[in-house]
Amino acid sequence: MKALDFKTWLEQLNALNRGQKDRLRHTLDRRESAEEVIRMIEHSLQEKPLCPYCGNTQLQRWGTSCALQRYRCRQCRHTFNALTHTPLARLRHKDQWLTYTRALIDGLSVRKAAHCCGVAKNTSFKWRHRFLQSPAQQKAQKMQGIAEADETFFLESFKGKRHLPRKARKRGGKAAKRGTSAEQIAVLVVRDRDGATADFRLTGVSAKEMEPALGPLLATDVILCTDGAAAYTVIARNLHIEHRPVNISQGVHVVRGAYHIQNVNAYDSRLKEWLARFHGVATDTLESYLGWRRMLERFGLKVLPLKTSTGCTS
Numbered sequence: 001m002k003a004l005d006f007k008t009w010l011e012q013l014n015a016l017n018r019g020q021k022d023r024l025r026h027t028l029d030r031r032e033s034a035e036e037v038i039r040m041i042e043h044s045l046q047e048k049p050l051c052p053y054c055g056n057t058q059l060q061r062w063g064t065s066c067a068l069q070r071y072r073c074r075q076c077r078h079t080f081n082a083l084t085h086t087p088l089a090r091l092r093h094k095d096q097w098l099t100y101t102r103a104l105i106d107g108l109s110v111r112k113a114a115h116c117c118g119v120a121k122n123t124s125f126k127w128r129h130r131f132l133q134s135p136a137q138q139k140a141q142k143m144q145g146i147a148e149a150d151e152t153f154f155l156e157s158f159k160g161k162r163h164l165p166r167k168a169r170k171r172g173g174k175a176a177k178r179g180t181s182a183e184q185i186a187v188l189v190v191r192d193r194d195g196a197t198a199d200f201r202l203t204g205v206s207a208k209e210m211e212p213a214l215g216p217l218l219a220t221d222v223i224l225c226t227d228g229a230a231a232y233t234v235i236a237r238n239l240h241i242e243h244r245p246v247n248i249s250q251g252v253h254v255v256r257g258a259y260h261i262q263n264v265n266a267y268d269s270r271l272k273e274w275l276a277r278f279h280g281v282a283t284d285t286l287e288s289y290l291g292w293r294r295m296l297e298r299f300g301l302k303v304l305p306l307k308t309s310t311g312c313t314s
């Protein structure tokens with residue numbers, strides 16, 4: 001649009017009534033949001049452009065699909081866009097994705113998130129699952145330097161299940177027994193001083209159950225900091241790695257200025273506080289939420305380049 005046309009067009013806006021102005025603003029917001037999402041998606045591919053079918057990097061531009069740049073692989077000749085083979089492939093209403101992401105972080109229910117985004121409840125349910133899928137798969141593969149490990153426990157929730165294997169508990173209730181029990185899910189959280197984070201849902205907290213998770217994760221020259229639980233001593237010995245237990249029950253919190261588990265403990269607290277807003281997470285989706293939290297910790301609000309929040313409350 002030429003500058004003069006644009007000026008005339010702007011002047012005409014004054015003639016719109018309030019309802020029309022609101023509608024226009026809404027349309028522009030939606031468009032801007034969709035463009036923002038598309039920019040982010042395209043950017044994710046531009047950083048590492050390769051064919052999702054064969055891994056080849058020789059690509060040619062091949063029109064567009066679903067408002068995204070389509071590429072064709074020069075080797076296998078498949079066409080694809082930045083979302084092909086990702087959990088978000090073929091989801092519609094991109095203009096609402098940022099709002100939905102925000103709704104997830106705000107811990108809105110499926111129904112409320114649907115309302116905020118103006119989508120059906122079934123769509124909201126599908127989105128929640130898909131949006132949480134990708135972060136669940138991304139965790140640190142190797143810990144370097146000083147790594148802190150600790151177990152944390154979550155009350156098992158049977159949310160969404162029709163037949164409870166036990167008597168229903170009041171929302172936000174407490175476990176009948178402390179420590180590991182059938183009602184608590186143990187999660188092992190490991191974090192190094194560079195912030196690399198990994199977590200594992202455990203079936204128990206003995207060396208036998210924790211070693212398969214820690215073994216591949218810890219570099220051979222890593223220094224493992226844990227509390228005084230005997231299981232870690234066994235694991236460190238089996239893996240031939242240096243171990244610095246901190247005897248917290250004796251009031252020791254830091255050994256020689258550097259060896260402690262305060263980072264992992266602080267992480268656990270933030271995780272618990274954040275999870276509380278979801279009012280009980282179904283046991284089989286816990287890992288998705290753990291993944292979402294890892295992503296938030298890693299990228300902070302950068303996962304959410306929003307100017308405003310959803311405006312909805314939980």
Ligand SMILES: [Zn+2]
Nearest residue numbers: 051054073076
């Ligand atoms: Zn290919």
